[in-house]
Amino acid sequence: MEAYDFALLVLRVVLGLTMAAHGYNKFFGGGRIPGTAGWFDSIGMKPGMFHARVAATTEVAAGLGLAVGLLTPIPAAGFVALMLVAAWTVHRNNGFFIVKEGWEYNLILAVAAVAIAGLGAGKLSLDYLLFRDTGLWDFVQGWGGLAIALVLGLAGGIGQLAIFFRPPAQKDA
Known part of the structure; x- marks a missing residue:
């Protein structure tokens, strides 16, 4: 085993399980799906119930998909979509830095996922196990993976x- 493949494994697993935990929390945390739906409605993502289910499901699926390295550009694309929506709807008016609830963390998660899609999931992944000897190998890593994740x-x-x-309508101060 090379350090490169082990490092990709660590990055994929930590990044993926972090995202999956966010989805799990939407399903089973304090407010569960109804609470998450109310929050989505309050930030202007309507219908809230639809978006709560889509966000939670995408976070779990993209997170687990990236963690195991299965069709890596697809879960990476999920990260990009999720983080773009989160950055725009919740964090953009707060500036860049996370300490002021800005969009810094969203950017880091999305870019890390895209970078993994470009590098490939490595030899310690389902992509390698399933696709290394097929024509799909070129699409789950390199420029193909990067383009799929981004586009x-x-x-x-x-x-x-x-x-x-x-x-939502702005309230007067």
């Missing part, structure tokens, strides 16, 4: 915002 992720996030995001 699909940006299209998903921008599409979701364009179709569903309706900012």
Whole structure:
């Protein structure tokens, strides 16, 4: 085993399980799906129940998919879409830094996932096990993986915002 493959494994697992934990929390945490739905409604992502289910499911699926390295560009695209929507709807007005609830963390998660899609999941992944001797290998890593993660992720996030995001009215101070 090379350090490169082990490092990719550690990055994939930590990043993936972190995202999956966010989805799990939406399903089973304090407010569960109904509480998450109310929050989505309050930030302008309507219908809230639909978005609560989509976000929670995508976070779990993308997180676990990245963690095990299965069709890596697809879960990476999920990260990009999720983080684009989160950054735009919740964090963009707060500036860059996370200490002020800015979009810094969203950027780091999305870029790390895209970087993994470009590098490939490594030899300690389901992608390697399933696709190394097939024509799909070139699409789950390298420029193909990078392009899939970016294009699909940006299209998903921008599409979701364009179709569903309706900012709540600003209250006068």
